[in-house]
Amino acid sequence: MRILLLTHSFNGLTQRLYAELASRRHDLSIEFDIADSVTEEAVALFRPDLIIAPFLKRAISESIWSRYCCLIVHPGPAGDRGPSALDWAVQQGVRQWGVTVLQAEAEMDAGPVWASALFPMRTGRKSSIYRHEITEMAVQAVLSAVERKLRAYYLPKRVPEEAHGLIGQADRAIDWQHESSAAILAKLHAADGFPGVADRLFGQPCHLFDAWPEATLKGPPGCLLGRRETAICRATVDGAVWLGHIKPAGGIKLPATLAMPDAEKLPELPLAGLWKSPTPTWQDISYEEADWNGNAVGFLSFEFYNGAMSTSQCRRLTEAFRWASSRPTRVIVLRGGSDFWSNGIHLNTIEAAESPPDESWANINAIDDLAEAILCCETQLTVAAVGGNAGAGGCFLARAADFVWVRDGVMLNPHYKNMGNLYGSEFWTYLLPPRVGEEGARAIMRHRLPMTAPEAVRLGFYDACLPGHGFAIDVARRAAELAAASDFTQQLAAKQARRQGDEAAKPLADYRAEELNEMRRNFYGFDPSYHVARYHFVSRSAHSWTPRHLARHRDLDWKVPA
CATH class of the missing domain: 3.40.50.170 (Formyl transferase, N-terminal domain)
Structure with a gap:
């Protein structure tokens, strides 16, 4: 039809x-x-x-x-x-x-x-x-x-x-003095994404998003107990909840401590463990290990809201990955988050920066550092387990791993052009052509429509499409088999040899410099397309027209088939 x-x-x-x-x-x-x-x-x-x-x-x-x-x-x-x-x-x-x-x-x-x-x-x-x-x-x-x-x-x-x-804000209103954590979380969860729950913090009207449970911290109901990285902890009548994102009145949705500068006065509440907490709490990066007969696998998760990765998040995740690669494991699985694997750089924090071009530059370099750390890992085989949607730089960040296993049903948008004709980085010029060929790479980068998981595998971009039901279990089983493989040592050696050969042919630094030279034009050049597109994206501007790659019926040569 x-x-x-x-x-x-x-x-x-x-x-x-x-x-x-x-x-x-x-x-x-x-x-x-x-x-x-x-x-x-x-x-x-x-x-x-x-x-x-x-x-x-x-x-x-x-x-x-x-x-x-x-x-x-x-x-x-x-x-x-x-x-x-x-x-x-x-x-x-x-x-x-x-x-x-x-x-x-x-x-x-x-x-x-x-x-x-x-x-x-x-x-x-x-x-x-x-x-x-x-x-x-x-x-x-x-x-x-x-x-x-x-x-x-x-x-x-x-x-x-x-x-x-x-449902109106009166129905969503939170009584911090009398409501339980469960009741408050239900209201915050029901408003997440849009429109958020109207409230006040630091004397300012705002909307709250991205709520997390807290198992141990307590205090006078309604009081702000402290902060951790970018989140704020607020006490309830029977415990506390974490607030990850806030939209100030007249502003845009941002990580809580960035949206509310006064949060810097709150005490820091560090995790008891390095990367893994034994109780529910706010934790955007976590790590755990599983061992099968001496063949250990590390699982690194990063639950970044809406898949956006700010400069600081990229830097912390790079630190976590390097620490994980120092562990006595054979395989590292990069699991992303429950809803998104990654959507690349964080457009909201860039828009809120004093200098969006400078913050864009810092953010793209930070995510490139992460991609390079994954590419250059010599001690483990790496797997990107893409269980949530991914877009733009996130798609290529996943490809930096040795293997990419994607859940059937995930939607991928491996292109940058929809954001003001961005050129893109994350070493895509190094990673993509060997997988899909030069013409295939050009086609993917020109194409502005979403890609399904089976299509990504068929094209050679990703390696395996796994059933949606039981994806996490399937990933763990496959990772364990990879770690226990009789030819694991040979696989690791072959990986090291490929990287050395590629480096000799053309250093990663050259690919990065070429990509960033194009990105510099996007960020600092005469054409403002990226900055205009980012503003409209962050501000949730109403569409004034349908993009032509979507509205086929508006092509000049469109004719209704006979």
Whole structure:
């Protein structure tokens, strides 16, 4: 079918659905939901057989849904209605939730149901549940609905409705003097991503995000107990919670201590252990080891919010990796975080810096230092276990490892151009061509559409695509087998020989200098495209048009197939 994806933005869910539908040979185009007149124009140009709306913030106009079948992806079970469905579910701690694909009508979320899917709810952030369970169930439900539409004789069913009103800040408000840590975490989790929970810190109005539990620290309810790296710990009636990110009134979302400079006056609360804490607490970098008959594997995790890696985070992770490589292990697994592996440099901290060009330069050099440390590790075999989405420099940082194992369902965006035509670094000019060829490398860097895990393996960019269910267990098993392999010593020696041969042919320093010379133009040159794109990204500016690589129907030579 010819399917138009109508969406507020090309978010992770929309990317996943685009990839799944494209793999089934549907003819696709995308239009951002900017205005009714713009959508009407897109529909007239593309003349779709079906319109799918994975992520909207307003209703589809009657001029469209009355003439075309429009399927809405709603993050709630069949019969659920309301724009805050998932927020309420997370905040109220429901045990089962779902996704529904329903047909657009005059009344929001009230149309007949084409497909639905249920899943058990876990305790977690709304943003995380959306990226995992909601996305997986949405794919399942949308593909089922599309198949039913193809059959032409399926009759969608109306179901009894239960409406949930819009959740407001009054519903999210935290009473730090009387509410438990669990209740406060539920409210913060339900607002994570957007819009956050309105509160006050250091006498300033702000919104809170990125909450973590704390198992041992306590103090007078509501008091700020201290800080750790970029996070702030605040006491509750029965313990404490950590606040990782804060958005000051009129500002942008930033790591808590950067958003609130007065946090520097708080006492530092270091971890009891070096990289691994035995109890729940705020910890963005952690390390653990497992030993199988004397063949040890180190697992280095980095839970960076939204996958962004600031200058200081890159430096701390480089320090952690170098420490891990000094351990008596055979394999180091770089696990990233639960939602993202890495999305490269931290655009928000760059935007907030006194000199964004200088901070951009410091950040790209810090992530290059990390990539170089991984590339030059001679004592272990390294594995990037990409269990969460990755983008831009994060995709190439993973490729710096000897092996890259990626979870099926992960979406990759291994290109930089969408951010103001950035050239990119992280040694991609060294890492990519040997894997995919010179022409393949050019194609990947020009391509602005997402890449699936199977596609990355098929192209030779990554090494293995592992099933989504049980990914962590599968990674641990494979890493143990790698460590225990009878030819491990030969593999390590071959790795060292390859690196020495590559260094003799062209030093890593030369690749880095060439890439950074191009990046210097992006950061300091006459063309402001990167700075403009970064500002709009960080400020969450509303889209004024759909990028042409997404809106195929707006190509000058576009013609509706006969």
